[in-house]
Amino acid sequence: MSQTVTRVPTRPRTAGPPSAIRLGLSRAAFETKMFFREKDAVIFTFAFPIVLLVIFGSIFAGDLEGTGLSFSQFYVAGLIGSAAMTGFQNLGIGITVDRDDGTLKRLRGTPLPPGSYFIGKALNTLTISFFQVVILLIVGVTLFGLKLPSAISTWLTFAWVFTLGVIGSSLLGVAASSLPRSGKSASAVIAMPFVVLQFISGVFIPVAQLPVWLVNISSIFPLKWMCQGFRSVFLGDAGATLEIAKSYELDRVALILAAWVVGGLVLCLLTFRWKGRRDG
Template sequence: MSQPLTRPTSPPVVPRLPSTVRLGLSRAAIETKMFFRERDAVIFTFSFPIIMLVLFGSIFADDLEGTGLNVSQVYVAGLIGAAAMTGFQNLGISIAVERDDGTLKRLAGTPLPRTAYFMGKALNTLFISFCQVVILLAIGVMLFDLELPSETSVWATFTWVFVLGVLGSSLLGVAISSLPRSSKSATAVIVMPFVVLQFISGVFIPITRLPSWLVNISSLFPLKWMCQGFRSVFLGDAGATLELAKSYELDRVALLLGAWVIGGLVLCLMTFRWKSRRDH
């Protein structure tokens, strides 16, 4: 008796994974939702630079002779730079916590590429930093007579300084997240370098009043160049006399911030760990 013929079964169709860019955008949306659900983190993140600007801008409100500017306006530009670099602190701490509580270990079991994870964090930081900058600019205009530029080219300078600065500092934050041994030590390990950088990069103390060895150290990190770029946008030609080189050196700013983006990504790929040290 002949056997019935059976049709050959075709291999199961494996669905194609979304592109890295699409995964990164999806991850950015998730990161943003999680951030705004943590109300205490939202309040602290947005209130800290505002409080610092109001305090320093109100205490040090003297005019800078021969420039037509006042110290408060210099603080606005500096604190915009610090707000654009908050990703260094926020990402360094949050990723260390996610690694310690097992969140990253669970993500490692998914097809999510590292690049998409970094992209999601960076885009989320771009959005949060942009919101901070808008608030600081509004306060600068209302309280400290800051004049917003009217030229398109100046706003183009603001855009590339902001984007390169945020991305570079965010990637540096991802990389430094591997330094704390646990989530308990993350805040102490990461906040201190960020505070020191603000004092030596022209945020709270004019760069011309710092000793040369401190300026040399700050020149190795993106914050000094971010602040310099933002001063060029909001202080104009009059503020160039406050710089060490009597110029904003925007070509050098672009070169070094771009180098931090590339170097930061390489550093992330080399040092990033999905698991904590105790899982090895």
């Protein structure tokens, strides 16, 4: 006597909610698309460092203290460091505006995890900084005779300095976004310290020519170490004589930039606010 087996139909598997990383990637694509739609912002963002390079590279056309290196080569390395830190300014201002106009408050009420929002901002910053660096390298090579390194190890140094620098300065920008009282004051509050840091961190002036007290201040922040790391890539051994320690101290550069990644994350967790001060 045969028995029939009744199969109970199973429910089709439903896809679970997307992960925070996947949502972060989607947010990054959205942020990048919105950035490139603002043509005036795109033109200013990418043209500004090029204009500075052309101006400084044309005015100071001589060699650096008998090193055989031109001022333009020095400025390329410094402006690459500045481009890698634009996340501090962009995020510091952008997040403040998002908080002031209620964007953050609305996002907080959606299923979007907070981490996905920051992932989107960080990847958008990496993308913009990468394109800025590529454009600066093209201009440096074509107009000012910049020699690109040939050793793979040197490009690996570039990669970790760029990655740690962008992430650390971006996290610092997220933390600094809590300082302005409103979106209207964000540009003044965030842009001023960024400009000051450029002048005391080796972007425009060799750090060995700066007063010791200014060097001590700049050494607290990541931009000085980012520029130092990029000089090791693009100026080589000849440029080491321009450093205070007569060495690029890459181990110290790595340690301080990594510390800023960790410290910046702690600052974000302690200071970040989803609501504006007027919202209570």
